[in-house]
Amino acid sequence: MNENSGIPVLDVDPYSAENLTDPYPMHALMRSAGPVVRLKDYPTVVACARHQETHAVFNDAQTFISGAGVGLANFNIEKPFRPRSLILEADAPLHTATRAVLSRIMSPKTVMQIRASFAQEAERLLDKALELNAANGSIDWMAVVANPFPLKVFADSIGIQEEGRENLLLYGDMVFNSMGPQNEVFTKSVERVVPVTQWIMDQCDRSKLRPGGFGDLIWQAAEAGEISMEQAPMLVRSLLSAGLDTTINSLGNAIYALGHHPQEYARLHSDPSLARPAFEEALRWESTVQTFFRTANRDCEIAGVPIAAQTKVLCMLASANRDPDKWPDADTYDIGRRPSGHMAFGSGLHGCVGQAIARLEGELILTALAKRVKGIEFAGPHTRRLNNTLRAFDTLPVRLIPA
Template identity: 40%
Template sequence: MSEEDLARAFPVAVLLDLIGLPDDGRDQVLNWADGAFNAFGPDNERLRRSLPVHQDKFDYLASVVASDRLAPGSIGRGICEAVDRGEIERASCVSLLAALIDAGLDTTINAMSNVALLFSRHPEQWERLRADRIRIPAAFNEILRWESPVQVFARGVTADYDMDGVTLPAGSRVLLLYGSANRDERTWTDPEAFDVGRDASRHLAFGRGIHVCAGQGLARLEANALLAALADHVAHFETGEPERRLNNTVRGLSRLPTTVTPG
C-alpha cells in the first residue's frame, strides 16, 4: 500500500461527490489544489508554474456552472441555487467552488498521509489507540499538532498592533508560523513527544477565529472514520523511506510505501 492508495484516494472521492463535480476534470483536482497552495507562497518558480494551473481550474469550474452539470442535491448545486435566489453574488459562485476544492483536499490528504508514518514510528501509541477508540478524535488533533499540514500563512495587519514590545504597523504583512506554534514549549508539555492521550485541541493547524478552516468539520469526519477503520483491521504499520513533497505552503509527503499487518 502507498500514500496514493489511501490518503489521496479517500478525501478526493468524498469531497468531489459532495461538491457534485462531473467525472471529467476530476483527475486534475489534486494538481489544482497543489497549485493553489503554491500560489500563497513567495514569488518563486513554483508560484509562477501555479498561475496557469489556477486559470485552468477556474475555466473548468466556470464551464461546469454554465452547463449546469453539478449533481442535484450537491453542495455545488446548492451554491448555484443560492445565486439564483440572489443570496450569493453570481461572480462568487466559481470562487466558492474553487475554495472548496483547494481547502478540502491538500490539508486533509497531508494530515492523513502522516497516520501511517507516525504510527509506524510510534507503535505503542497505535496500540493505545486500538485499545481505547474514544481517543480517536484526540489522536487526530495530536497528528495535526505534530505535523501541521499548513506550516505558514501570511496575513495582513489592519491596525497598529503591539506584540511583545514590537509594533506591527497597519498595512504590513506578517507570517504566521503554525508549525512552530504547535511545538511551542510555552504551550505544550514535552512538545516533541507524540502522545495520543494529549489534549491537543488548542493546535493551530486549522487556523483560529475568523480565519478558521471552514472545512475542518469534514476533515475530522473523514479522519475519524479512517482511523476507526484502520484500528479495526490493522495491527501494525511498517513504512519505507518517506519522500517529501515540495510546496510553498503545505508540508506533506509525495510517497510513503506502507505495509500493514492485519489484526
C-alpha cells in the same frame, strides 16, 4: 511609526527546500529569538512563531486582516496576480455573507447526514488497501488511501463529475504554492496546472454540479440573494481548492505520526474510539498547513512590539503547534493529549469552515485502519512534495500488519 525597527532579524528562509523539507530546527530558532522576528530575505514581513502571538493575531481580525491576501503578496498595495479567495481572503462584510452560506451548507447536521456514506467508503478503501498490501507486501498510503478518499467523498459531496478529479490535486497544489514567493516550487506548480485550468473553471458552473450537492446549494444561495451570481462559481472554486489537499495530507501526516510512534498505534488499535484524538494530535504534531499570512491594517503592536501598518505578518502555524510553552513535551506525539487550541485549522473568524468534515474524514479512516491493522511499518523512504504552504507527501510506502 514607519518601520518595524528593533525586531530581531534572522537569516532564514521559510521557503528554502531545506526548510520546507525539515522546518522544525527553523521553528525552534524563530521561537527562541523572540515573540516577533524579521526575515532577512523578506524585508516587508514580520513573523510570529510562538503560539501565544500567533493565536492573538488570528483572533484579531480587525487589526490583522485577510483581505490583503493570506500569502506573501500584499494585495492592498500591489495588483493581485491571482483571484482572491472569497473565504480565506475576505474581510467583513463580504466574509460574513460568504461564510454564512458555507457554514450552513457544511453544518453539524450535514456532517451527521454524510457520516454513514463516508464511513462505508473508508471501510471499502481499507479493505482494498489490505488486499494490495497482501499481494505486494506493502502499499503507498498516499496513492491507495490518502488521495482517493477525499477525492471520492468530498468531491461527491460538492457534486462534481468523477472524470478528471485528479486535476483538483494540481489545482490545490498551485493555490497553496501561490501563498509563498514566486519561486521554483510555485512556477512548476503553475506549469502543471495550466492544461487543466479550464476544466477546473468548468466544474464550478451549475450545469456541471449534481443537484443537492454543496456546489448546487451555493448556487441556490445565490438565487436567494444571499450572495451574488458572480460569487457562486468563485465560492465553489474555493471549496475545490481548500478542501482536498489539506485533508489528503492530514491523512498522510497521521499515518506518518503513527508509524513513528508504534506504542501510540498500539493504543489506537486496542481502542479504535481513540481515532478522533489520534487524528487531532496528528494535526498538531505534523501540521498540514504550515503558514498563513495576515496584514496589519493599522499601526499596532504584537506582544508589545510596534508593527507598522501594511506589514505582512507571517504566522507560523506549525511552529505554534509545537511551542513548548503551550504544549508539554511538544515534540512528542501523544494520542492521550488534548491539543485544544492547536492552530492546524487556523482560529477566530477565519477558522477553517470545513474543519468538521476534515475531522470526520480523519476519524473514519483511522477507525477503519485500527480495526483491521495491528501494526504499521515503513516499507521504504517517503518522498516529500515541496509546497510553499503545505506539509505534503508524494509517496509514503507502508507495510500494514493485519489484525
